[in-house]
Amino acid sequence: MNFTKTTEADSYYEHLENMSVGAILSNINKEDKTVPYAVEKALPQIENLINEIVPKLKSGGRLFYIGAGTSGRLGIVDASECPPTFGVDHNVVIGLIAGGDIAIRKAVEFAEDSTTQGWVDLNGYQISKNDVVIGIAASGTTPYVISALDQCNAHGITTGCITCNEGSPLALTAQFPIVVIVGPEFVTGSSRMKAGTAQKLVLNMISTTCMIQLGKIKGNKMVDMQLSNEKLIERGIQMVMKETGLSQSDAQSLLEKHKNVRDVINLFQKDE
Template sequence: MNIESLTTETRNMNTMNLDQMTVMEVLETMNNEDKNVPAAIEKAMPQIESVVYQIVASFQKGGRLIYTGAGTSGRLGILDAAECVPTFGTEPEMVQGLIAGGMSAMTVAVEGAEDSRELGKEDLITINLTKDDIVIGIAASGRTPYVIGGLLYAAEVGATTATISCNKGAEISQYASFPIEVEVGPEILTGSTRLKSGTAQKLVLNMLSTVSMIGIGKVYKNLMVDVRPTNEKLVERAKRIIMEATECSYELAEATFLAADENVKVAIVMILTDATKAEAEEKLVNGKGFIRNTLK
């Protein structure tokens, strides 16, 4: 294995004496290095845009978004997938994260798991991957065998394939129809890709999931209208969202929220179109889930 050519493995000339710096000097250096991340992402925006369109297309076919990765990359995919449930009211199956070594690898590294192409394939077989799904392989190095194995199987099934890596000309890019490469430069701690590379991956994942959810009607204006009110804080947030969307009183928002069986989107349409719960639900079905389509 030759990793010497990978930017993510090279030494950062700004931190050759990292162990001799003061605490503040290290902090300032980290902060300055992190400032390079958004600029690197900006260069990859056209590729990110293409992947968003592919995710939306998969959702519209009833397909799923599947992230696959090892170590930090796998954990970030699982984090993004998990956050879609409360934020956008999705079912857990709609956006999923797979990590080499299984869920136990979220907290304890599973030695050798990331080096197996077969495991990458097997994990996708386990979730019954179909041609309507999209698989996004995440690997800072851009060469993780587990991810490559998953991408090869996804292509075999006919699923859409995309990747997120932090090296130019990444190996995994060869196995994806829609590769994203965000080169953030050497880490301050050589090879520690949980730092800038991890930050870049997280920001790209934020974009992919959020913009895709906007694309299927889970946002009205800038409000998360499909939020799932699973705790006291989210119940209050749901009522505030109804108030913001309709400019109604707290009392009307609360009453309609309850009348809509705590479905924020339905409650908003009930108020905006003076409709019953059943009528609002029908309007949303006809409007393909977009609140704006119910107002025409």
């Protein structure tokens, strides 16, 4: 299959080693500025995929991210932030990476080249037609990811992807592809840069929009967030104060009792 892998194309910049620190930073920033515009062009694709995910989540299904290297880590980051931010169970959004959890911190050689392990990893979670699987790979050629989506398709499981190469095997495999063309990286082939940023932006959009659609946000506030540290407790107190007009001490007392911002607000409004 012939396609242009723009993520591997030569950088627009030469002799990076001769640049000053200021020039390096300025040029990286110049390239980074192009990423949101590339994501903007993919908004219809992102919307299409989200419209498939939301009904599945509402009916008790799950969202899986599966990737290798930087892409896999980005999926795991997004998945791991959903429970504390939106108060959902850890099994609602799940991130998988080639090589397993050890690969989050340290690269596992050749793990991404397996054409069977991705499906094995998904089956460890009893994957079913109720779920959605998003393959993440900047190159669009990662065997671990493509083979997993192939198996999902064969078993009637909805598939999407986030990639940065148009016409890639991954984009052609996913039922609902998201393709963000960011072009050559500042350092040739270093897809942890613009491609990674694009993937992070898209993941933010997917999880945040899905959770809003699931009713996990009230107004613009994270009323279902887990009160797992002092910063979040203080944020929760401020939310309760603003919504109810209660004093800080009363808001804090109710929050300590009920452990959930939404519950306190609903309780107060019910008593009015």
